[in-house]
Structures are given as C-alpha cells and as structure tokens.
Amino acid sequence: MRPEKKFLSIEIQEWLEGSAYILFVAYSGLRAEEFRELRQRLASVGARCRVAKNQALTRILRESRRLPEEWTLKGQVAAIAHGDMIAASKILKNFVAEFTRPKLLGGLLDDRTLSAAEAAALAELPSREELLGKLLGLLQAPATRLVSVLSEPSRALARTLAAHEKQQEGAAAT
Template identity: 30%
Template structure:
C-alpha cells in the first residue's frame, strides 16, 4: 500500500475515534519510564477506553476534519491520547492519580462531547463523583418531595381516622 494511502487510512481511523468518543484527552508523556506508562495503560484497561501514542500530523488532520481545529495549537510536542467512549470521569481520575504518584504526565487539552477543555477543567472533571453516585444523588433529590407528600397525606389520613374513632367512641359510650 502506498505511503499516502496508509496515512489517509490512519487519519480516517483517528477521525472515527474522535467522533465515537465522549472524551478525548491529550497529554505530554515526556520523561515517563516504560514501566510507568505500562502501569498507566493497565489502570486504563476499562470498557470503551483506548490509550495511544499518535503522530501529531495525522492527529492534526483528523482534528481539522472533525471540526476541532481549536485543539491543534495545544498539542505541540509528543502526545499520548486517551479516547473514552462511555465514561468521561473514571479515566480522568486514573490520569490525575497517575500524575499525583509519578509527577510526570501533563494534561494539555481535552475534548468533551465536542467542547474543548483546558487542563483546569479536565482536573475538575476528574474530581466529580462517579456516574452511579451522581445518578443516586439526582434520584434522591427527586424522591424527597414525593416522600414529603406521602408523609403529609398519611398524617392527614391518620388524623381523620383518629377523629372518626373518637366520634365512634362517643356514640358507643
């Protein structure tokens, strides 16, 4: 296969990953030892997550073609790219835990559902509770008014029952 066709195929593959992913994180991996990057790769083995080193020129073409040209100035130098199709929070937690442990990886920029995020926003994303916890909190918030309504209705019915019982006792006695 000619070299140009090979490169076009790689660009199309990267475009597909960019379009299919909920979250894409670009990070500088300079100074990381092989065993450290292997440790990070192992921790990122979760459903829907890919962790790759990609050539910038191919990535830049893919970013341009998918409507994300604003990201290109942020990905200068060597990059490792994380693609997450399902969960945007868990992979970022893993990345920032790795940064705390080794002090070597540097998040440059991310794309979350088509929106560019700078490193401070990616860090804030990593500090969110897991999806299940957030759903439980929302459900709890939605249930609170219903529970209060049921309690009030039960109290009114209970009061009516007490009044009827007292009337019954008066008529019986």
C-alpha cells in the same frame, strides 16, 4: 498520500469517531510499564489511551473541525477518548498523583476546547453513579414526605390511644 499514512489516518479517524471528548497528555518520562498501567486503569472505565503521530492527529482533528488552528500538539502526546470522561479524568488525576506523570495538556469536549485547568477540573465533578444517586434521592424525597404526612394522623391516633390506655391502667390500679 502514501498508503501507510492513509491507513493510519483512517485508523485514527475510526478510533476518534463516536467519542464526545479527547484528553491530551504529555507522557514523556513515563516508563513503558507505567504507561501500560495507565492504559489498564483507563480501560477499566471504558476509556482508551492511544499514541499517534502529532501531525496525523492534528490534521485529522482539524479536518473534522474539532481542533482550532491555534492549538498545536508538540512532543510525546497521547490521546485519551471514549468511555466516561469524568471517570477517565479522575483516573488520570490519581495516576499523576502516584507517578507525577503524565502532564495533562488540555482536551476537546464535543466542539469546545478545554485548557489544562478546565480538563483537570473535570476530575472534581461527581461521577455518573453519584449523580444518579442524588437524582434518585431528589425524586424519592417528595414521595417520602407525602407518605409521612399521610401516615401522621394514624400515628397521632395510635399515640392518643396508647396514652388513653395508659391513663386507664393507671386509674384502674388505684
């Protein structure tokens, strides 16, 4: 292997290392400023979009046993990796709605391949922040109910005393 190709392969391997997912998009027809805009939006959630030679990317992914033999990357393909996968897929979905390109081809999640439909469905999932909020609400709900149950006798006593006081005032007025 020529030194340039070896350097490129090492660079791609290092880029993909540590990412639990990769989304593949066909970016043909996307203008340079639109592609720059997509990269900036993805960078805001920690995701990075990169163009690599299909042959090199395919070889590296097959060597790492992440890409099955039946998958082939053809045409102008970019890979998106790192950061929050759900946020990246939401950004990609919104970008496609705005510019009609790029086309989501599919992806890899750990060692599982994702079809284009499965990868697109990720954009419908709640974000990490939403899930954390729901979890916090679930954790707080029993404590809130317990406080409510424990404070009810004192509230009932206060209501009873207030009603008794009102009754006494009404009797004293007559």
